[in-house]
Amino acid sequence: MKVLVINCGSSSIKYQLFEMTDESVLASGLVEKIGTDAAIIKQETPDREELVLTSEILDHRDGLNKVLSLLMSKEHGVIQSADEISAVGHRVVHGGEFFSESVVITSEVRQAIRKTIDLAPLHNPPNLLGIDAAQAQLSNAVHVAVFDTAFHQTMPDYAFMYPIPRVLYQKHRIRRYGFHGTSHKYVAQKAAEFLGRPLDELKLIIAHIGNGASLSAVEYGKSVDTSMGMTPLEGLMMGTRSGDIDPAIVPFVMAKEDLTLGEVQSMLNKHSGLLGVSGLSGDMREVTEAMFDGNPQAKLAIEMYVYRLRKMIGGYFAAINGADALIFTAGVGENASLIREKVCSGLSYLGIEINLEENSVRRKEERKISTPQSKIDVLVVPTNEELMIARDAKNLVSSH
């Protein structure tokens, strides 16, 4: 069975075509600058050189059309006909309180996604465009929506509510939703497999730290807390996002610097975090390099990043009264051994002890970096959101 996974941004489409019998990737690609006459399509297929095309692509439907003809083309194609695609998995950022799992897209589902536009004004509209375009082009396939927020819908109310007047929740659904849910879910399953124990017997703390970063506490297979909130700005310090700050800073800075709402939002989302503190970059590799070159701001940025991460991990151990494993994933989590080392070295009170040699090895597969004596297993598990989306789509097709 072949499943196409689509992730639409406002002017981009990311896609991957899976053969689900062995979960292999047949092709993956990216369409950029949609809405212009100089849109770019990049496609990678195993054993072949990356293909880069420039073309006029006016909208998502047009873009998807081009992608499909590329997937079916004689020269670069991997399938004969669009009918080979049995299911399309759509990444949808915000499912609000409507969705606690992936669903087959019906008109009611579409309506519900529409209703959450308020909560994710930047992400849900392009996700809907992608759904419309794909449904038009691949009318025989089953279309499935997979939500970033769904996995965290199991959080108890005392974890998802904010201590502000409750009427705001009733009126505007202001609460914590959490993001990266597809990744946290995938990593939790992979970790259980790796540890050789059933997921519903495990307590896990997962640090998805990439450009965006979030922590989750997964108790017996269910997310019971996560560090991102109503928007992906809450929680950990990130590449360019501030994470938690005193909310009173917002009106204060707006008054002092004469900022508009848009400017202060941009400041917190795009000019803060590692970039804001180091003044150099939001990329962990570049900031780390600068730190080794003796740049004091870069050093401070990394110390803050590690300190805040470690403090929150400690909080999550308290939240679920201890855990079996601590897992690192995503760009920084999978690759930055220094960050893992620094974080774990301050968690010795929990009995965490990592094997420095194991930790410094770079591998594209799940592995244990803690010593046999460590009271808690520390793992590195590469995430794969696309595969998780494809699996959900496949499962829904089977039961459809």
Added chain:
Amino acid sequence: MDQIQQVVVVGGGVMGAGIAELLASKRFETTILEKDPQAAEQAKRSVVHSLDRKLAKWGITEAEKKIILSNLHFSTDPSVLKDADFVIESVDEDIQIKKEIYHLCDQKCRPEVVFASNTSTLSLTEIAAMTQHPDKVIGLHFVYPVPTIPVVEVVRGLKTSDQTVNIVRKLLPEWGLSAVEVFESPGFVTTRMIVLMINEATNILMEGVATVEEIDRAMKLGYQFHAGPFEMADRFGLDSVLAALEQLFREFGEAKFRPAPLLKKMVRAKQLGVKTGEGFFRYDQEGIRMSEGEGSVS
């Protein structure tokens, strides 16, 4: 017309440059058409300066600035109109100049292209009558500073077609703008009310009721204005305020629109506001108001 991608903004003054910056930031391929290379260069400087200020205030990133500038082109060659899907005219409020522009647009543009005029005081119907396609002419009155003010007055001339109105209605949300539909009337809503307030503030000043700072402070704090009437006037340009008042005075013939003598005097003395460094207040090169005391006119 299904897809509007290329927009030509005729005139890169304060308003034109602001409109072009807004459109480019919304990923429309935008060209500012100016009369000579100096004016085009000035328009470019003004957009870059505005983007730099946004960057300094964390409103955009370096990458976003680059993208916006890559969507923005500056030209003195009227043949750019040939590729335009939509034209916005934002030249001086002078009917003769506008006549030449619309004549040019008629010659160069495809017949289905909509011409939007940013006029605030001239008659849209009169402007439309200069073209061969009066049904394609509509008023889009932007509010200064364009890239940050989310409202635009949509003005229907006598012959503006429903189709033209629909094209614009579909387009404005893509530009992040909310439309206020108005009938053709001098100054519409925004200009008519704001210049009247500025004029009255100037009269109050002349009567010695309060100082420039105190009047601005009263209105800012009292009615939550972002800038008081004098700072607003300085930012619009006192010459533009005066021109609008004179036009309203001519059209309505009502004394309430008669420009305050102080305003006329300041325009004659070339104290036009931010653009000359001095109006009711003083401004530095960056257009930032100097602190009180050193700033006000004595």
